[in-house]
Amino acid sequence: MAVKGFLSALYEQPDMHRLAVAQERANAYAQARRVITMEPAAVIDAVKAANLKGLGGAGFPTGMKWSFVPPKGDKPHYLVVNADEGEPGTFKDRRILLGCPHALLEGIIICCHAIRSEKAYIYVRGEYIHEMKRLQGAIDEAYAAGLLGADHLGTGRRLDVVVHPGAGAYICGEETALIESLEGKKGQPRNKPPFPAIEGLFMCPTVVNNVETLSYLPFLFEMGPQAFNDLGANGTGGCHLVSLSGHIERPGVYEVPMGFPMMELINGLGGGVWKSRRLKAVIPGGLSAPILTADEAQQARLDFKTLRDMGSMAGSGAVMVIDDETPMINVLLNCSHFYHDESCGQCTPCRDGSWWLYKICLRIARGEGRVRDLDEIVRICNNIEGNTICAFGEATAWPIRSYVRKFRGELEAFIQSGQRASEADWYHDDLAAPPLVQIAGVAGTMGAHV
C-alpha cells in the first residue's frame, strides 16, 4: 500500500525547521491564519468530526478533550504540550521536534485559538537537548515574524510559548504528573476528578496534548475533517507515526494510516525480522501494551479499536519486534525492572507491587524460581490493576501478566530446568535486603516495613 506522507514529508526534507523554508515549501502557518478567523466552537467541531485521537498513548478523542474546557471566565486557560516522549519503543515526537517544529507550533496556534488560551508550555524530556534547542530556535523565529507574542498574527491577542525541560522521569508523561512537574514539584499524578480541563496547570483550565496530535492539525484543516477522517479506519481519523524497533531489518519511523496491517509493517516497510529469523512476538504499542504472539500479530492492525479488541493497545504507536531466539524470561525481567525503576512511589500497590514483581522475576532469571511464582506474578498484577491513581498501574500489570499468560509453557520449562538467564547478571541485588534506618549511628528496624 502506498502511503502519502504528511508529517514524514516535512521532516524528511532538509532545513524544514527553518521558518523561511517551512513557509516557502510547506505553506507553514497558512492553516493557522485561516483557523484563527473561525469561531472556537467551529474549530472544536471540525476536530471532533475528523476523529483525531490523542497519539501520545491514550487515544482519547482530541476534540472532545478540548470541549471540556469551560467558557472563558476569570482564569486563564493553558495548553500544555506533552513532549516528554518516554514510552519505551517510541521515537516519533523527536522527529517532529527536530525536523518540522513549525508544524507543531502551527498546531499550537490552532489549539490555543480553539480553547481560548494565550499561553502554551512545551514540556520536553530533559535528555532531548538538541530537540529543545531546535524547538527554541523555531519559537524565536516565530516570535520575530509576529506568529507568536503580542498581537500574534494580527489577532490583537497574545500567544506565548515556553519550552520547559523535564529532568528524567517516565511518569511525567502522564498528564497530571506532567502538570505537577511543570509546577515545580515531584512528578506524581493527581487524583481525578477534577480533570485538567477544569483544574489543571496553576489550578486553571488546561488541555494536555501530545506533540504528534497537535502537529497533525494543519493537515486536518488543509484537507478538511471529512477527508482526514476518511484516511483512517475503525473510529480514528488520519495517519500516525509508527516507531518500529527491536529485531527488525529496517527500524525507523513509518507514517501509516490508522488500521494499517501489522504484518505489512513488519515484513513490508520494516524488511522482515532481522537475520532471517522467525517472529516470536510483537509488542504493538509501547512497553505498556500487552504482547501479541506471532499468530496474533498476523491478524493485528494498527489502530486503537482493533488492538483493544485483541486485548492489547495501540498506545504510542511503538512496535517492538521479538525474534524466536529471544528467551521470554529476558523480556519479562527487563520489563519488570523498568516499571520498578520508574514507579513514582505514590500508590502502595504500584510502588511495592512493581518491586515484588521485579524481585520474583530476578529470582526466576537466576534459576531460583518456582513454578508457583508465575501464579504469584499474575496475582500481584491483578492487585495492582485498578488500584492506583494513574494508569501506570495498568501499564505495569498488563504487559507482565500477558508475558506469563501467553508464554507460560516456556517460562515453566525454564524454571524447571534451573537455568540462569543471560540477562540475570545485569541486575543489581539491591533489593535483597530492606533498607535500615540509621540515625546517629543507631541502627533501627523501621526500614523493614518501608
Next chain:
Amino acid sequence: MSGPDGHRGAANLVPVERESGAPVVLPAETLAWIEQRRAMYEDPRAAILPVLHRVQDELGWISLEAEEAVAQAMRMPLAKVHEVVTFYTLFKTQPQGRIRVDICQTMSCMLRGARELFAHMRDRYGVHPGETTADGRLTLHAVECLCNCECAPMAQIADTYHGPLTPAKLDELIAQAQPGETVSAAVTGTCAAAIAEKR
C-alpha cells in the same frame, strides 16, 4: 536508575555524604537568568527544573550547598528543593565525570545487545553503572529508554545520541567526546524577554 542512585519510589533512608565542603555562591549572571526564568511562569516556583538544570550545568552536580543556594534564589523551602532534586534522575547528587555516558538498558536496546556495551565499559574502563573513572573523565549510567530505539543499542554521550553502537564505536566516541551543549543553554531564547516585558 538502577545501581547506587536507588529508586525514586522508595525512601532512601541511608544518609549519603552530599556536602561539597564549601558554600555555593551563584554568580550574578546566573541569578539574573533565574529571575528571567521565574518571570516566564505565572507561579515563579515552576522555574525550579530549568533552574536546577542551569545550576547543575555550571557546577557539574547538585550538592546540598547548591540546593541551599537554589532555595534562596527561588524563595523556596530547602525541603521542597531537596524533594525535587532527589525525584528526578537527571539531577546528580554526587560529583560526576566531565563526560556522561548514559547507556540505554530498556527493551529495544536490550534486545539488540546493550549488555555487550555494559560489559565493555566494565572491562575496558573499569566502571559499573553509577561509577566514575579514576581520572574523573567519565561517569557511566544505565538509563531507561532514551527514545532512540531505531538506533539500538544506543547511548547518550555528553549531549548527543549515538547508535547503533558496538564496543569499538563506543571507544571511538568516548575518545572524541566533549561536554557539549547544555539543557539550560538549549532553552534560552529571545521569547523569554518578550514574556518578561509583558509582566
